Amino acid sequence: MVRSKQVPQKTKEVAAAKMYLHLQDKMVRSKQVPQKAHEVAAGKRMHNKKKQAKSVSRALQEIRKYQRTTTALIPRAAFCRVVREILVKMRGREDLRIQLKALLALQEAAEAYLTCLFEDMQFVALHAKRVTVMPRDLECVMRLRKPQFQ
Numbered sequence: 001m002v003r004s005k006q007v008p009q010k011t012k013e014v015a016a017a018k019m020y021l022h023l024q025d026k027m028v029r030s031k032q033v034p035q036k037a038h039e040v041a042a043g044k045r046m047h048n049k050k051k052q053a054k055s056v057s058r059a060l061q062e063i064r065k066y067q068r069t070t071t072a073l074i075p076r077a078a079f080c081r082v083v084r085e086i087l088v089k090m091r092g093r094e095d096l097r098i099q100l101k102a103l104l105a106l107q108e109a110a111e112a113y114l115t116c117l118f119e120d121m122q123f124v125a126l127h128a129k130r131v132t133v134m135p136r137d138l139e140c141v142m143r144l145r146k147p148q149f150q
Contacts, residue, residue, distance in 0.1 A: 072107055079107050117141060 066073065080103060087096050121137040128137075
């Protein structure tokens, strides 16, 4: 005679209770818990504020990082390619050589100019009660910087 494991039969009430608990657990895991409308809206606002605060703090971290460093912001190889391209357009010859010190001096001057330009653009954007820098800020800065008599 073969022995078999005897399993007690489930009653309908026990099965229904387990199914209810399973569905409740599933709703909690998928965050489909019914909420009032104002609670949902408040949750979205809090999420947006957290996201905005996170992006602002990330931007401030980047600013502090670049203020601490003294390295070049533009990669040297890319800047060298741009300078060579400009020289070829101006001279029409490709066999021109540039000293490393001259290239580094050009890069330093270009970065200083661009940094001041972006600072002025930021001031113009803040004056317009905006945080985002736009192309019209660049136009305004260039108009203010151009010499009076040409």
